[in-house]
Amino acid sequence: MRRFRIQSWATAVLLAGACTLAGPATAPAAPNRAALDYVALGDSYSAGVGAGDYLTEGASCLRSGRAYPALWAAAHATSFAFAACNGAKTGDVLKKQLGALNGRTRLVSLTVGGSDAGWAKVMALCALPGTTGCLTAVGTARAYVDKTLPGDLDRLYSAIRGKAPGARVVVLGYPHFYQLHGSCSRGLDDTERAALNAAIDHLDGMIAKHATGHGFAFADPRTAFTGHEICSAGPWLRSVEVLDLTESYHPNASGQSLGYLPVFTRAA
Template identity: 90%
Template sequence: MRPFRIQSLAAAALLAGACTLAGPAAAPAAPNRAALDYVALGDSYSAGVGAGDYLTEAANCLRSSRAYPALWAAAHASSFSFAACNGAKTGDVLTKQLGALSGRTNLVSITAGGSDASWAKVMGLCALPGTTGCLSAIATARDYVDKTLPANLDRLYSAIRSKAPAARVVVLGYPHFYQLHGSCSRGLEDSERAALNAAIDHLDGMIARHATGHGFAFADARTAFSGHEICSAGPWLRSVEVLDLTESYHPNASGQSLGYLPLFTRAA
């Protein structure tokens, strides 16, 4: 038995029941800046789940003041709408977040697709003893990415462009979860960790192709987080957080400020 797996299963169960989606939060215009209307869309990775210091106006969405969109906006944007929300699938972004966009929007960031691929369910099955169930769940997620996700991404990206025709749109990918042969002494087998990383490669590749196909920029988080995955000496991702399980498998504050923020800054 691997005790870590039981904790991971509980974490994944909470992740699967992610929040009720709320509307975007609008920050006041910053003084003495060129007009730059920035809108942050997407799921938990853009909301900042795992980074702490959550904003009370949208508690269920777990939007963090330490998330890369909030950090970037504080330094650069004259107006900022923080619409990203924990648990958001591409359909949720399409129906609940795009009201923040307009013809005045100059810049959009987004992470979306991971929740569609049911990563919470995958991690729950990978938490169980044995590798067969984990590898089977990963294969099912990859099949979804191949057969269903492309149309979802195209609908979302087309709607973003329609509502914000002049905006630069930056689509950010997801980092690898694990450093292989790293410091973890328990939990998943390295074969499972490798398969999870390969599945993220597959997901990011699909997102990148469709983003660039719509004329959007793609920013690769795998390179930004390289050397700082779970099981590394200085991880920028949370493993299982027993005291706050929802934060498990998300970037911590360093992952947002040292990983995603410089990545987005270069792309923006």
């Protein structure tokens, strides 16, 4: 991946207005080995899928100039590598994104784990009529989080620390998708919505446990998004688009600038 700076115009979109669901986890080209103060790793939530204003470099990754890493870098970083990519699992980050790290890296951000747990399949099934398929898929995802994800996270976190021993690493979680008993008149029922929110709690808990176990900071966006979930009066997440789930259940521009950015800023 070529190192590049997010230009100051990104600050102009700061106030412009759900785990990766689709898209290839392709990696950018090998980086320039000059010092990188801040490196943004991870999946679609860090790439900014759903926020629009997608950058032309690494277009398949759907990196947005409105994503929290780009906004933070525009205001703070002297050097910035944007490696996060739509569709990335822990193995993709491990194999394709860590080339941007080195001994001079001072700050790393990361969201990952949702795609590993199979949220693409979960949300596709939950978008269909009936609750049985949705609840079964949620249960399967939770089982993956319990049995397989911990080892994947540990391998990735160890590799990050090995490549950037002096960096502060901030691992961010995922917000609840739904406001229960909210304004939605159609779509999933509240039993399914509650199960999805509970599964996100379970995923975030596992991520937090292993991140802090490696000496990383865990930044929790759930409180910031409270009152701004799908079915709220002012949602910061895109609702389901049955014909194209790519941007569904992802933060919109407000979710990135008003939700994720303050959470990351406090932890950074």
